[in-house]
Amino acid sequence: MRRRIIVITAVHAPSAHFLPDAYKSLRAQELPEGWEWHWLIQEDGRSEDVAPYVPDDPRVTFTQGRPGGPGTARTLALAVADGEYVKVLDADDQLTPGALARDLAALEGDPTIGWATSRVLDLLPDGSTAGFPGDPDEGPMERGTVLDHWAANDYRAPVHPATLFARRHLVLALGGWMALPASEDTGLLLALASVSRGWFSSEVGLLYRKWPGQATGQATHTDPAERTARMAVVEARARALSYVRWDYPVTD
Template sequence: MHRRIIVVTAVHGPSAPFLAEAYASLCAQELPGDWEWRWLVQEDGTSDRVAPHVPDDPRVTFRQGRPGGPGVARTMALAHADGPYVKVLDADDRLTPGALARDLAALEGDPAIGWATSRALDLLPDGSTAGFPDDPEHGPVERHTVLDHWAAHGHRAPVHPATLCVRRDLLVALGGWMALPASEDTGLLLALNSVSRGWFSAEPGLLYRKWEGQMTGQSAHVDTAERTARMAVVEARARALAGLRWTAPPASG
């Protein structure tokens, strides 16, 4: 029987047409022989705009729910995540070849690693890509280093939360994604880094699409008052978790 890596995607009407490209990037993944992927597509709402774009594939499950933002949609999808690892894939993004296999190698290779990330490349409207100049070194990401970097660099994390692959038990223990209108994935990343070592793959694992309809490009996303409040609660949660001195996965013995 195959073991499963669960890919979770939150989607709303404007991003639904990109699902075909996300699906193609999933189908191109080559996994170890005893592994398979399942894709949970969760609509943030109950419109009739998304379903026509969901692939007809037994490995793909589509559900809808009350609107609450991408974090709520992803967290609701966790109820159906029946594998040991959960990979996030935004509806408008694409995995690069080998991304899932590299995540599995990191997490299966070291039980003390709770989560894995990778280099992300911006996918620009003209089809070209652009990287980031300050990616960390390939290898383990020690506890608190992401939080410290984020706090010291204008709330910019050194690794991209849209590339996360997480042990399901750890993800559930932290409550899934934060109940925020935005930055819910950054909140999860900092919480993970507060309690667990991670991994960064220097090989690009995600093409992060830049387009006019993406939620992070809207004016509300950069509203000063809201952003200040989001960053405050994200940091407070991460530092509270760090203060508990809880380590995950738990030490043996």
């Protein structure tokens, strides 16, 4: 029986037309013998606007649900996630060649590592790309280091949550993505990093599309009061996990 990586994509109508580009990047992934991917596309809501962009591929499952934001959509998708690992791929982003194989190698090679992330390039409207300084060195990231960096740098994580690759049972144990209007992926990243070691790949694993309609580009995303509230609950969850010292892997 082949083993599976579950790729989860939350999508709503404005971003649906980017799905073919995401699919093309997924089809280009090469995995080790015995492995395959299964793409779960979860619409945040129920409309007739997304389905036309969903590929006709037996490796793709499309579901819909009540609108609640991308965190809710991704967590709902876990209901039909049937693989050992979960990979995030936003509808408007693209994987780079080899991204899945590198993530898989990191976690298969070290059972103490619960999650992986990678370097990101912004994909600009004109098709060019842009990086940014400050990435950590390639290799393991010890438990608690992501939270420490995030708290000391104006709530900016040292790695990008849009590249998360994690053990499915660990994501489930943490309750999936946070029930927040934004920063739900940062919340999961910090929770994972508070209970387990991670891995950072210095090779580019994701093209992060910048476009006018993206949620992080809207004024509401940077509203000071809401941002303060989001960051407070993200930090509280991560510190609570550190306080109770629930560690992965669990040992007797």
